[in-house]
Amino acid sequence: xxxxxxxxxxxxxxxxxxxxxxxxxxxxxxxxxxxxxxxxxxxxxxxxxxxxxxxxxxxxxxxxxxxxxxxxxxxxxxxxxxxxxxxxxxxxxxxxxxxxxxxxxxxxxxxxxxxxxxxxxxxxxxxxxxxxxxxxxxxxxxxxxxxxxxxxxxxxxxxxxxxxxxxxxxxxxxxxxxxxxxxxxxxxxxxxxxxxxxxxxxxxxxxxxxxxxxxxxxxxxxxxxxxxxxxxxxxxxxxxxxxxxxxxxxxxxxxxxxxxxxxxxxxxxxxxxxxxxxxxxxxxxxxxxxxxxxxxxxxxxxxxxxxxxxxxxxxxxxxxxxxxxxxxxxxxxxxxxxxxxx
Numbered sequence: 001x002x003x004x005x006x007x008x009x010x011x012x013x014x015x016x017x018x019x020x021x022x023x024x025x026x027x028x029x030x031x032x033x034x035x036x037x038x039x040x041x042x043x044x045x046x047x048x049x050x051x052x053x054x055x056x057x058x059x060x061x062x063x064x065x066x067x068x069x070x071x072x073x074x075x076x077x078x079x080x081x082x083x084x085x086x087x088x089x090x091x092x093x094x095x096x097x098x099x100x101x102x103x104x105x106x107x108x109x110x111x112x113x114x115x116x117x118x119x120x121x122x123x124x125x126x127x128x129x130x131x132x133x134x135x136x137x138x139x140x141x142x143x144x145x146x147x148x149x150x151x152x153x154x155x156x157x158x159x160x161x162x163x164x165x166x167x168x169x170x171x172x173x174x175x176x177x178x179x180x181x182x183x184x185x186x187x188x189x190x191x192x193x194x195x196x197x198x199x200x201x202x203x204x205x206x207x208x209x210x211x212x213x214x215x216x217x218x219x220x221x222x223x224x225x226x227x228x229x230x231x232x233x234x235x236x237x238x239x240x241x242x243x244x245x246x247x248x249x250x251x252x253x254x255x256x257x258x259x260x261x262x263x264x265x266x267x268x269x270x271x272x273x274x275x276x277x278x279x280x281x282x283x284x285x286x287x288x289x290x291x292x293x294x295x296x297x298x299x300x301x302x303x304x305x306x307x308x309x310x311x312x313x314x315x316x317x318x319x320x321x322x323x324x325x326x327x328x329x330x331x332x333x334x335x336x337x338x339x340x341x342x
């Protein structure tokens with residue numbers, strides 16, 4: 001039979017070991033990286049493409065979100081509660097917006113399973129029931145590779161995307177949309193006319209039937225005064241086409257990767273003039289030469305842009321031209337696919 005002293009010593013040792021084990025678990029938990037950090041390709045409610053980026057600085061989380069169309073925008077708040085990522089975005093400013101309507105708060109929660117997210121979004125207003133609840137999914141995007149050595153990249157036989165005569169090789173991304181595209185004077189032109197007094201027409205974007213991986217693309221483009229269009233690489237990265245002559249550089253100006261990469265200088269011409277673009281996409285890095293000036297130099301693209309056909313950055317895709325905004329014309333479109341990278 002053990003003595004009381006032995007039993008007491010054993011109990012103290014057990015308690016000490018338990019305390020040490022708990023402390024070790026706390027340290028390991030503190031040292032473990034937050035599993036939500038990184039970039040996530042989203043398929044948002046309704047099937048459109050989205051993107052989520054989560055970062056941490058000095059122990060504080062921050063997040064940015066792309067929700068279908070528009071720009072990548074910072075969220076109001078990001079935190080981890082237990083095993084759940086909780087994101088908050090708000091519209092309307094304060095408790096009420098300028099029109100007097102109650103401001104809307106959207107709460108997005110995410111749970112992680114390996115490299116996948118299961119997310120739920122729900123909206124609320126003060127003193128009102130929650131509404132617009134929906135579920136959607138996300139997938140972690142692979143880490144960006146280092147910038148490629150473009151001098152070692154080999155390009156294949158040039159492919160003429162537009163024959164200057166008709167729309168062979170092209171189709172609407174949405175066959176139910178109105179078609180404003182036609183061939184005029186050897187150029188592929190879009191004219192999304194809205195008839196006065198008639199319901200708004202939703203005009204379609206035009207895409208190549210073929211799909212591509214990495215490539216170099218050269219073309220000429222003309223945009224109308226105050227016009228806005230876009231060229232999508234792989235169907236997910238928009239090169240902005242806009243009448244931004246005379247404006248300070250911005251990620252929404254001519255030649256930018258829309259809302260992601262700002263040109264290093266303003267190289268656009270006035271609206272109505274033909275302008276040249278030389279775009280290279282290799283290993284999720286973009287180089288853009290506008291009117292002979294390199295305005296984006298082998299810069300990484302973190303994720304899809306607004307209006308993307310899907311969010312997967314590794315999936316081959318078409319070249320597609322934005323047709324739902326304003327008048328724009330394109331010609332001399334030649335693509336050289338990458339056949340051997342460094």
